Amino acid sequence: MTGLPRRRLLGYAGAGVALAGAGAAAGAFATRHDEVKPAGLADAVPFHGEHQAGIVTPAQDRMHFVALDVTTTKRSELVALLKEWTEAARRMTAGQEAADAGAVGGHPSAPPKDTGEALDLPASALTLTIGFGPSLFDDRFGLAAQRPAKLIDLPKFRGDDLDPKRSGGDLCIQACANDPQVAVHAIRNLVRIGFGRVAVRWSQLGFGRTSSTSTSQATPRNLFGFKDGTNNLKAEDTDALREHVWVAPGDGPEWMVGGTYLVARRIRMHIEIWDRTSLAEQEAIVGRTKGEGAPLGQVKEFDPVDLHVRGKGGEPVIPENAHIRLASAEALGGVRILRRGYNFTDGSDGLGHLDAGLFFVCFNRDTGKQFVPMQQALASKDDMMEYLEHNGSGHFAVPPGVREGGFWGDTLFRD
Secondary structure, eight states, X not given: OTTSOHHHHHHHHOHHHHHHHHTOOXXXXXXXXXXXOOOOTTXXXXXXXXXXXXXXXXXXXXXXXXXXXXXXXXXXXXHHHXXXXXXXXHHHHTTOOSSTTOSSSXXXXXXXXXXXXXXXXXXXXXXXXXXXXXXGSSTTTTOGGGOOXXXXXXXXXXXXXXXXXXXXXXXXXXXXXXXXXXXXXXXXXXXXXXXXXXXXXXEEEEEEESSOSSTTSOOOBOTTSSBOOTTOOOTTOXXXXXXXXXXXXXXSOGGGTTOEEEEEEEEEEOHXXXXXXXXXXXXXXXXXXXXXXXXXXXXXXXXXXOTXXXXXXXXBSXXXXXXXXXXXXXXXXXXXXXXXXXXXXXXXXXXXXXXXXEEEEEEESOTTTTHHHHHHHHHHHOGGGGGEEEEEEEEEEEOOOOOTTOOTTTTTSOO
């Protein structure tokens, strides 16, 4: 047994050993995902909790995001799939195969129950997060009355060039991990389990997180070379999360309490044009220094942003159309969001330019009052928009976390 890969060892050992290794306790909410506990790059993140993992979990280095259309018209089949997915997600986030004896332990004449590419790999802090799109709440499954009022159809923003093939979806699943193969393996196996009941609508791979969700993390850089998400909400600030991220009683349907709303935007960055822009202009567009990441007029990255400092000529040191000014809570009446995006590079466009940019993901309590006004301000005034193209979009209701014995979205499907 000692020579077997870790995932096969866990498969043979059973779920009890795996959960013990992940540090999971027996209580329904024994582990809260807004309590940050430092973990190694290869460790497991507990699956159960009041909120889904992969939201305030310290952001991992890689991501695979998929949006799916439900092809079955039977509510019972959709519920059965969510239960199967939940069990597979529990196992994979604990470092196990998607199913017991999955890749090589089954009957040789039958397809394996696990694709096998993660057999030798640890859990790598894998998290799996599910969301439900507006289109799921139609007449197919009797869910129309349960659609949250806050699960809005996003408005068209100025400059949007959205590709329908990269937008929407009945469901989404976000896989984040510190090993790209672990994240891809997780999505691949969930899609495999869903054959005949769901079909992939679009997907996106991401590398290099573009925000920090914990004070234990350094601020990363985006493909423009600037530190990104310095003032992001952090997992340790539970009061701010309660105010800006988590759905509270009275916010909408009870099944969403403890959940949140996810916005995904595929933003192509015209990096070739940006790379020919002077450093001074780049810093004026962003509103921060490129090296240290300090707000213009300040010295250090985490110095408070002062939008009122003026230069010798009386002009604001942080320009009126600078990105950090327009996105600031001060300029937006206190609006904040939790960002969790990733860089991407998807080859070239056939014209000698890289198809690269930011896969923007954020979580908020009320998209219409938080993300929408922020994006409207950026789309209409931000000088950075000259270098950006929003070509994919999605909005999803993320249900609360899974209790022991429950399944993804069980609060929605209770009869």
